[in-house]
Amino acid sequence: MFEKILENVRKTVPLIHNITNYVTVNDCANILLACGGSPIMSDDIGEAEEITSICGGLNINIGTLNGNTIPSMFAAGKKANELGHPVVLDPVGAGASRLRTQTAYRLLDEVKFTVIRGNISEIRALASGTGTTRGVDADVADIVTDETMDDTVEFAKKFAEKTGAVITITGAIDIIADQSRAYCIRNGHPMMSKITGSGCQLSALIAAYVTANPEQPLEAAAAAVCALGLCGERAFARMSEQDGNASYRNHIIDEIYNLTGDDLESGARYEMR
Amino acid sequence: MFEKILENVRKTVPLIHNITNYVTVNDCANILLACGGSPIMSDDIGEAEEITSICGGLNINIGTLNGNTIPSMFAAGKKANELGHPVVLDPVGAGASRLRTQTAYRLLDEVKFTVIRGNISEIRALASGTGTTRGVDADVADIVTDETMDDTVEFAKKFAEKTGAVITITGAIDIIADQSRAYCIRNGHPMMSKITGSGCQLSALIAAYVTANPEQPLEAAAAAVCALGLCGERAFARMSEQDGNASYRNHIIDEIYNLTGDDLESGARYEMR
Amino acid sequence: MFEKILENVRKTVPLIHNITNYVTVNDCANILLACGGSPIMSDDIGEAEEITSICGGLNINIGTLNGNTIPSMFAAGKKANELGHPVVLDPVGAGASRLRTQTAYRLLDEVKFTVIRGNISEIRALASGTGTTRGVDADVADIVTDETMDDTVEFAKKFAEKTGAVITITGAIDIIADQSRAYCIRNGHPMMSKITGSGCQLSALIAAYVTANPEQPLEAAAAAVCALGLCGERAFARMSEQDGNASYRNHIIDEIYNLTGDDLESGARYEMR
Numbered sequence: 001m002f003e004k005i006l007e008n009v010r011k012t013v014p015l016i017h018n019i020t021n022y023v024t025v026n027d028c029a030n031i032l033l034a035c036g037g038s039p040i041m042s043d044d045i046g047e048a049e050e051i052t053s054i055c056g057g058l059n060i061n062i063g064t065l066n067g068n069t070i071p072s073m074f075a076a077g078k079k080a081n082e083l084g085h086p087v088v089l090d091p092v093g094a095g096a097s098r099l100r101t102q103t104a105y106r107l108l109d110e111v112k113f114t115v116i117r118g119n120i121s122e123i124r125a126l127a128s129g130t131g132t133t134r135g136v137d138a139d140v141a142d143i144v145t146d147e148t149m150d151d152t153v154e155f156a157k158k159f160a161e162k163t164g165a166v167i168t169i170t171g172a173i174d175i176i177a178d179q180s181r182a183y184c185i186r187n188g189h190p191m192m193s194k195i196t197g198s199g200c201q202l203s204a205l206i207a208a209y210v211t212a213n214p215e216q217p218l219e220a221a222a223a224a225v226c227a228l229g230l231c232g233e234r235a236f237a238r239m240s241e242q243d244g245n246a247s248y249r250n251h252i253i254d255e256i257y258n259l260t261g262d263d264l265e266s267g268a269r270y271e272m273r
Numbered sequence: 274m275f276e277k278i279l280e281n282v283r284k285t286v287p288l289i290h291n292i293t294n295y296v297t298v299n300d301c302a303n304i305l306l307a308c309g310g311s312p313i314m315s316d317d318i319g320e321a322e323e324i325t326s327i328c329g330g331l332n333i334n335i336g337t338l339n340g341n342t343i344p345s346m347f348a349a350g351k352k353a354n355e356l357g358h359p360v361v362l363d364p365v366g367a368g369a370s371r372l373r374t375q376t377a378y379r380l381l382d383e384v385k386f387t388v389i390r391g392n393i394s395e396i397r398a399l400a401s402g403t404g405t406t407r408g409v410d411a412d413v414a415d416i417v418t419d420e421t422m423d424d425t426v427e428f429a430k431k432f433a434e435k436t437g438a439v440i441t442i443t444g445a446i447d448i449i450a451d452q453s454r455a456y457c458i459r460n461g462h463p464m465m466s467k468i469t470g471s472g473c474q475l476s477a478l479i480a481a482y483v484t485a486n487p488e489q490p491l492e493a494a495a496a497a498v499c500a501l502g503l504c505g506e507r508a509f510a511r512m513s514e515q516d517g518n519a520s521y522r523n524h525i526i527d528e529i530y531n532l533t534g535d536d537l538e539s540g541a542r543y544e545m546r
Numbered sequence: 547m548f549e550k551i552l553e554n555v556r557k558t559v560p561l562i563h564n565i566t567n568y569v570t571v572n573d574c575a576n577i578l579l580a581c582g583g584s585p586i587m588s589d590d591i592g593e594a595e596e597i598t599s600i601c602g603g604l605n606i607n608i609g610t611l612n613g614n615t616i617p618s619m620f621a622a623g624k625k626a627n628e629l630g631h632p633v634v635l636d637p638v639g640a641g642a643s644r645l646r647t648q649t650a651y652r653l654l655d656e657v658k659f660t661v662i663r664g665n666i667s668e669i670r671a672l673a674s675g676t677g678t679t680r681g682v683d684a685d686v687a688d689i690v691t692d693e694t695m696d697d698t699v700e701f702a703k704k705f706a707e708k709t710g711a712v713i714t715i716t717g718a719i720d721i722i723a724d725q726s727r728a729y730c731i732r733n734g735h736p737m738m739s740k741i742t743g744s745g746c747q748l749s750a751l752i753a754a755y756v757t758a759n760p761e762q763p764l765e766a767a768a769a770a771v772c773a774l775g776l777c778g779e780r781a782f783a784r785m786s787e788q789d790g791n792a793s794y795r796n797h798i799i800d801e802i803y804n805l806t807g808d809d810l811e812s813g814a815r816y817e818m819r
């Protein structure tokens with residue numbers, strides 16, 4: 001099934017409107033091109049809705065949010081809802097500042113998201129309904145392990161039910177859940193945490209996958225998570241002794257560029273809960 | 274002749290003021306360094322004119338334009354005109370939103386451009402004088418082929434006459450025209466469309482080339498287009514099986530870094546119309 | 547000693563708040579990860595102080611400063627001072643526009659910096675107390691050579707005394723001085739000037755090093771300068787004939803990723819004055 005999902009991306013070339021941070025924006029654009037999609041970045045209120053209208057999907061990432069881009073997130077999000085376009089939320093650093101946490105809450109109130117992707121701490125900050133500040137990386141105490149996996153799956157399903165979104169919690173084990181089913185994914189490599197924006201790139205990739213597969217957001221999000229994790233493994237296998245995280249970043253995007261449906265189908269490692 | 278044009282860039286190290294989008298800005302800076310120029314990025318109204326004054330040329334790119342950067346484009350453009358500096362316009366996404374289209378129109382009204390570079394749809398949006406929205410990539414119907422080349426040349430020459438700028442339309446065949454002559458260039462590789470910002474990088478490169486060769490803007494723009502296209506070919510030849518668009522991006526900038534006047538002279542493939 | 551300084555970075559994983567330009571921000575994030583630190587980028591006044599509070603150190607870089615980010619620099623800088631966090635200033639382009647020069651002066655007045663890092667022209671612009679505009683690269687007349695090294699050391703020590711900061715002047719010879727001692731460092735490679743943001747990356751690296759070694763800011767800044775210079779040498783040694791500045795950029799970050807305390811201890815080349 002993942003094979004078909006990937007091939008739909010390559011066939012339909014989904015055009016994705018990204019309102020995203022300026023740290024990893026270039027990587028997001030290149031990974032969208034690598035997977036077979038097409039990126040547009042635009043965050044001014046003077047054009048946000050219009051750009052959303054000509055696209056197939058929307059990716060909202062709150063890293064480096066600011067007073068100018070926040071209103072554009074709302075305007076584009078509502079327009080995408082109106083048009084029935086998939087919308088992805090990446091609540092980067094939710095819990096780390098009141099501005100981020102509260103912007104994410106307000107987005108959840110006013111925009112219907114197809115997928116919400118973050119690390120466990122970000123998703124917990126969103127789900128808790130409180131504005132306490134936390135670190136931007138996942139709290140060690142929260143990290144998903146074999147022991148805590150079932151609890152996290154339950155948590156994710158409940159939050160999915162509440163929001164109507166596919167909840168995507170990424171970490172050593174990734175949990176992708178709607179209200180009744182969850183993929184627990186074991187693809188990936190620890191070195192992915194040593195490049196900036198692997199999460200941002202994944203959110204952009206998910207946006208392309210769900211836009212090209214609108215009837216199956218859960219499966220499409222899971223396929224995207226497996227795809228990036230698998231490419232993280234393959235990119236690591238390609239590393240020479242002199243390579244470091246800069247080469248690794250390039251290798252991952254290269255692997256996404258070369259990934260076939262067949263590779264994905266055979267390389268995906270997950271169980272259902 | 275292209276040999277001399279390239280060597281003038283390396284000799285004079287043109288300092289280019291870029292008001293550009295945050296998606297591809299790093300690549301624009303690195304390609305300017307690669308070709309022998311020197312980049313400065315600055316887009317605040319509090320310094321835009323002053324930064325233009327200390328530079329040799331100006332590159333205005335409207336991707337991710339916003340309410341803060343638009344006034345800086347006008348201020349810097351007018352200052353550059355006043356000082357007789359070459360100015361390049363890259364109307365990214367003209368036709369895709371009213372904000373972009375109308376900003377581009379107003380720029381054409383108030384600033385005299387040396388070169389305008391875009392894909393065929395962007396240039397048609399500018400030339401049509403109407404604000405209809407279109408996609409940000411070239412419309413398939415518009416793409417320049419052998420069949421439509423002569424018509425496009427005529428269109429480009431007329432628009433060059435109207436604007437006083439060298440019109441640079443990039444695609445499978447590139448058309449670079451002033452009011453009486455046109456270069457039709459066949460360098461390049463289809464994979465260049467799989468990296469973000471190959472157009473932005475070309476506009477930055479053109480800015481360096483025309484700044485270092487102020488007496489020959491048509492030839493300088495054509496030389497820059499041949500240079501990037503040739504480097505796109507050479508970078509592709511360097512690709513291993515595992516490489517993808519991330520490596521390709523790096524290879525292209527590397528090739529620009531290593532390109533000699535002799536390489537360019539012998540590798541340029543064009544005809545005049 | 548440098549060995550221990552580097553190892554402290556890898557052990558303590560300093561979290562660095564960066565208010566920086568959008569040109570080189572991705573490289574700054576990746577080099578912070580490469581060295582063993584962790585980056586957060588945030589520049590909106592609505593969260594700047596809060597983000598500083600959850601971090602260990604602050605890196606303020608005035609490249610592409612604007613009306614929205616300048617107030618955040620002051621707010622975050624003061625908060626970091628209040629909390630006793632190390633603060634690094636990179637006065638990119640001080641001397642090139644009144645906005646940059648005067649913002650840098652005001653920052654010096656209102657924020658206590660642990661380290662100030664720039665090229666000789668930027669540091670001279672800061673020290674002169676006047677707002678005259680200059681180029682953004684180091685003036686040829688100012689460049690530190692064996693002949694002018696002792697004078698530059700004196701200048702740096704005096705400016706260190708005046709500001710209370712470790713003054714880091716980078717160039718062919720790097721001078722890192724507090725009021726009484728100076729490191730004169732000869733690591734590095736001329737090609738480092740052919741990638742955008744090698745200075746910005748160094749400032750981010752220094753922020754990580756001084757945050758992980760708060761008792762020895764002079765030594766930590768010197769160790770960071772040696773580390774990047776040494777990695778510039780090693781990255782150059784790794785270059786193939788086809789490589790250019792894009793590959794070189796990646797190689798440098800890769801080398802920082804792989805650099806051990808032992809490598810640094812044995813590769814650092816400096817004398818004290």
